Amino acid sequence: MTAHPLPPESLRLDEAFALEQDRADSLASYRDAFEIPLARDVGGDGAPAHQRSVYLTGNSLGCMPKAVRTAIATELDDWSRLGVEAHLHGRNPWFPYHEAFRHAGARLVGGRPGEVVMMNQLTVNLHLLMVSFYQPTADRFKIIIEDQCFPSDGYAVSSQAAFHARHAGFEAAKAVVRLAPRPGRWTLETEDVLAAIEQHGRQTALLMLGGVNYLTSQWFDMAAITAAAKKAGCTVGWDLAHAAGNVPLQLHDWDVDFAAWCSYKYLNSGPGAVAGAFVHEQHGDRVDLPRFAGWWGNEPSERFVMRPEFVARRGADGWQLSNPPILSLAPVRVSLDLFEKAGMDNLRAKSIRLTGYTERLIDAMPGNAAGERVEIITPRDPARRGCALSLVVRNQPRQAADRLKKAGVVCDFREPNVIRAAPVPLYNSFHDVWRFVQILGEVSKG
């Protein structure tokens, strides 16, 4: 998508400008659909009783949509009124409950209906998908990942390699290729990823990167990297924890083999929420792929016939194991409704403006012309990043993070010196980021 940041000549640094932007924002009303924690409740010392925090940590745990309470209460009521009958006769019958995500879930990541299923948690899904899509041999056994991947992904791929090594006849220690940024850089260059594919491609069984990096918010050129890896004969999977609901995705058209993401960050579905998985249509009915099977992956018409044979349901649904946790899926339904109504393209357009505005305010902080106080390590090109900005704070970063919290700003701190701030277009305002940068200006003086 073409990036449309706010034109520099139109941008002013005063509070009135932020408020004007909020008044002109066609998505501004979505903020009211969310519970934004009060500053006092999240460490804001002495904040007025009703003042909302500046919540900039939707890349960790998104705010709660107000409609979630009713959605869960509806299922609790149906359970209490109907018991087991709610599977077929509840207001949202539980037996086909996950079908509600067929279209909305697919649209969110650019999949076709049937390519997406909501199930389990992220790392669990990565393992289940690797059971099918990491099929190493003695000649082709490597897995390419980012050196700076979220540790869980590193553990998952190393343990998969160790699981296969002896039988497939390769050394587990040589299986995982970790791509590190160039010395002195925070982010990977696309050309370096492509060069690594060129170098290791023929021995690589799987390339699995994070679509948007968790630490730097770098958005990889997923189309180019997927195409190059597929050309080299690798299977391609993406961890979309920081991409789903954040950036527009075209998983089907990019020919991605599989992907997995969590729903508690940008999808605002609550702590440990049910995660998402994508399996490309071309693999949806492949019976040659090994898979761990369970009864919910069966053809629905076969589920209650109780036959010993497993008849996989076509598409991503066929990777399900257990009957879905309805109370945990109710928030996902609320969340995807919000995304459907707001529209991913509109959200992305606002996101580009909001993050670009945040970036300009930080650059314009007194004494910060060349990042002397706060360096933005996220790529400067809006097409290469999600909504979050990662900031290296030079003076006493830990104390700066504590002082932000005391001033009612919720963002997260990664040792030794990175503050991550995610202006989320669904519920953050221009005034939020204006307040954030005013406070950042103060606390980064040291």
Ligand SMILES: Cc1ncc(COP(=O)(O)O)c(C=O)c1O
């Ligand atoms: C990029 C990435 N991958 C994996 C995980 C682990 O997710 P889970 O605990 O849901 O398996 C996270 C968690 O934040 C993450 O950010």
